[in-house]
Amino acid sequence: MIVVINGESVSLPAQIVSVSDLLKHYELHEKVVVVEINGEILTGTEHQITRLSDKDRIEIVHFVGGG
């Protein structure tokens, strides 16, 4: 399936079904990240139950230094 992650088009392997799978795939599952799919912001508990679909627009954000 083809999705857009942080503005970049990415082809995902077939075994990636949920947001949790996606985060594991990119080794982000132990990091503090927030995921938004097609404008819907997810809490951590929703990662497991949220399934990905072709053409999803995914934003993955985190906390960086700032004032």
Next chain:
Amino acid sequence: MLKIGPLLFESRLLLGTGKYPSFTIQRQAVEVSKTEILTFAIRRMNIFEPSQPNFLEQLDTSRYTLLPNTAGAKTAAEAVRIAKLAKASGLCDMIKVEVIGCDKTLLPDPMETLKATEELVKEGFIVLPYTSDDVVLARKLQEAGCHAVMPGASPIGSGQGIINPVNLRFIIEQAAVPVIVDAGIGSPADAAAAMELGADGVLLNTAVSGANDPVKMAKAMRLAIEAGRLGFEAGRIAKKRYATASSPVEGMSIG
């Protein structure tokens, strides 16, 4: 104690986490500053480099209240979205509303700041809007239900100190919520001056992270803010035009 919404803090110094020379220096600076509130920005992650170091991961988050900002937002809608992204982390309920209306001066957009504040208060956030030193806007933000107002001393990162102490004092006098002077602080004297005017706290970043010795400056800022607060509570003497002797004028063994 500094009380913001339901939260109580010993320290009146809020510290930004941007632009330090290294994470080691940053950790030390945070430690000696004795701050309890750290600001952060929310940005896209580089998913192709998951091992990139991140200051938040090196921090014992149970010791600090995180104050994410909405920096990057130019509209209320964008600020609200960033605030919701930050809250979805489960790490914080506080948000620094920062809606920039001018790229050159980084001064806030007053209308969008007010709109974002109204909406985030409704959503149940603890809302701390960054604002200019506009006295009426500060009052309107307060009426909108914000939990602290954060007027800038001077433009962000400029280090010019307090350029309008008159307005700042008006804002402080009318405020029923804490006033935290945010942005433009350059030196410990600036921070102390803000506290002597009656500010409830100071938020600064570049003044520490950009100093030659950020760790020493973090300590200096902590002491300046403590000194300024004590001075405010003690109540300074009135200024007089002419001298008044400190020593008794009676009983001199001269003449």
